[in-house]
Each structure stands twice: as C-alpha cells, then as structure tokens.
Amino acid sequence: MQYYSLGKQSPNVDFKTAAITGQAPDKGLYFPTTIPQFTFEQIERFKTLDKASLAFEVMKPYVGGTIDDASLQQICAETIHFDFPLVPITETISSLELFHGPTLAFKDVGARFMSRCLGYFSKKAAAENGSAANTKPSTVLVATSGDTGGAVANGFLGVDGVQVIILYPKGKVSPIQELQLTTCGQNITALEVEGSFDDCQAIVKDAFMDAALNAAYNLTSANSINVARWLPQQLYYFFAWQQWVANNGDAIPMNIVVPSGNFGNICAGMMAKASGLPLGHFVAACNANNVVTRYLQTEKYEIHKAVATVSNAMDVGNPSNFVRILEIMQNNFEQLKNSLSSYSYDDIVTESTIERIYKANHYTLDPHGAVAFLAAEEFGKQFGKPAIILETAHPVKFPEVVERAIGETIAIPTSVQFLLDKEKVAIPMGASFGSFKNWMLSIAAEQ
C-alpha cells in the first residue's frame, strides 16, 4: 500500500513515511493509492468478529507491511481497549458513545494508534542504528482547544523515542481537560499560552516552517491529517455496525450523523463505506462554522475565520480533511450530495437541546452531541429514517454549558477521578512564535 499526496507534487510513500512526516513535502494530505475492498464473505464474518481481530483486519491493508503482524495485532488491541456502546436515546436516534476511552473523547482511538505506530518505528530505527543514542527522538508538536491535547498526551505517555509538546490557550479549556493535559509528566510537556487557540495553532505552524527548529528537532504533527490518526477512526464505524446489525438485522441501513470540525472523523467513516462496509447516509453536523453545509447548498467553498461556539472542538473555518472526502467522491459534486448531507446550528438551540433531551429522554448530551442530535432529528423529519449520532466527548468535559442547560452538576466518571488529586504542571508561554522558539532552542541546548 502506497500513499500519494493530494497536492500531486510529491512522490508516493509507504505508511511508515506518511505516519512519521504527517504531511507531504508539497503540503498535500496523504491518501491511499487504492482503497482496500472487503469481500461479501469478509463483511459477513465481520458481523460477529471480536473487536481486536476486526481492528487488525481493517488496519492491516493500510499499514501495508510496514509493521509486522504480531506488533500490529498488539497495537490494535491496545488502541480499542474500551467500550463503544450504541445506546438508544429516542425510538429512532441512538448514540454511539465514543467517550469511554482514557481521556473521554473519540480522539483517544486515533491518538493511541498513532502513538504506538511512532513508538514502533522509533524502536525499529534505534535497533537498526545499533543504539537509541544515535537516533534523534521525534518531537510531536500539537496545538489544542481541549480534546486533542489530552488524547495525544495520554496516547503518547511513556512511548520511548517520542517527546510531546502541547500548546493550549490559558483559561480556555475546561478543568478536566486542563488536568488531562498538564499532569502526565514523563515525555509530555504542556505549555500554557497567553492567548487563543488560533495563537497556539499559528505558533505550531510557524515551528514546522522554521529552519533552526527543524535542525534541532525531528518535528512531527499529531493532528488529524496524519494517516496514523485519521485511518483508525474507521474502526468505530465497524463496531457501531456490528451492534446495529445485531439489533436491527441488515435490511435497515445505518445512517450516521457526525459532529464535524476538521472532518477527519466523518471522512474515516466514508472510507469505511468505500471499502465495502454497508453503511447508510452520512450527515455532517456543524455549529456556526458551516463551510461544508453551505458548500452542499451552493457548490461554493468559502472558508472563513473560525468563530467561537459552545461546541469548540468543531470551531474550524477551513476543514483540512474535506479534500479527502472530495477524493473519495472522485470530485463529483452529485455523487457527494447523494452520500453526504449537512446541517448547521447555533449555540442557543444547541444548549436548549441539551436541556430538552435531558428532561424528555434522561440522556445527557455534550454540546457536540447536541449539534449531532439536532441534525439527526432534521434528517429524520426530512427522510423518515432512523440514524445514529456519534457522541464524541463526555459531557463532563464541557461542564459550564451542560450544567447550565440541565441545572445539575455532572458526576465525574470514576475513571478520571484520580486526576483531581494531581498537580497541574505547565510552562507559561507568551503568545508569540519568538518566545516559543527561544524556549525550544534553550531546551535543545540543555539536552
């Protein structure tokens, strides 16, 4: 299996190179040269296969021999080592709960898979060079509005040969999110930036372009454009479908509503479908950042500066992964419209939906799930069909909004209560690339 750049100006590479470099030299996103096709017999077998074996079979073609089978089996088993339950909310809408991982967000799956792949490649390089001392460690730089940082920190914690530097905006992530970012220690460093998420992202972008930093470090990004983070997200569509078929048989298609920001998650689902998994229609649920919603109406792709909303993990003005969706759809607008719909909602209706569903159905949605729920209702009204929504984060990660909406405090899940006893450790950082660069170079000099 090879990957080509959607920029079309760079050579093809294997999975290993795509995972280590993230983006192609021409700044294009990598895309597999052929989408693996599962046969009817394989799909039948997938209905009842255990999760770890299913994960291995789905990922194996994409990894294309760059990781040996036994190691890939272990990576897959560790990646999906938690539950992905499909829980009914109403008669026609169910929630695929993707928040049972260590940081209570769906990003755990991609981050765990990617970290273990990089760890594997780094170990192999060290063995080939005779000693780890000759191999410059990978330094993962990541800007976060909350969820990505926690998942990446947790996923990479203790992975040899990889150090992680996380930039987060001071005062703009929730208390649980901040603890997840700042209490890991070991190979994880958190920088508390005196600015916005956009400032953090701008610093990371500048870092990748900076000659001195690239000479001192082996820089890698851990955002969803990396194939090792993007592709394993297909797995929970397989797990959802297993449960759907067990409950409903395979005559009723499973339509899927995905709360979308950078469009990596929904794009992975569309890949799963393109590889033969019999999924129904896709719906991208968006907040006020609705470039794609408008594109599907007008065929005009107009990017804008992200606006802040209560579903802040979807505050993206120019979704990076949308080009991959266009590629899956062979850049055919009609084909795209037949496979994908999109609806967009403001904060007011998002918040009132959290309250309404809590009262009527005793289900607590997080703000992202609430946007998805609204889209599922609208899709149901328009087409008279059932749908599942992807609940991408636990409501406790957005306590301010959710507690205001439901009028109660949310219990902190036992799995993260240990965080409350930990001490936050973060390095204060000005919101300028200059201060970041000076700090990075002073650290490199010490090492």
Ligand SMILES: *Cc1c(COP(=O)(O)O)cnc(C)c1O
């Ligand atoms: C990252 C994130 C999203 C958006 O996912 P994309 O793959 O960027 O579309 C939605 N909800 C939550 C909670 C997230 O953390």
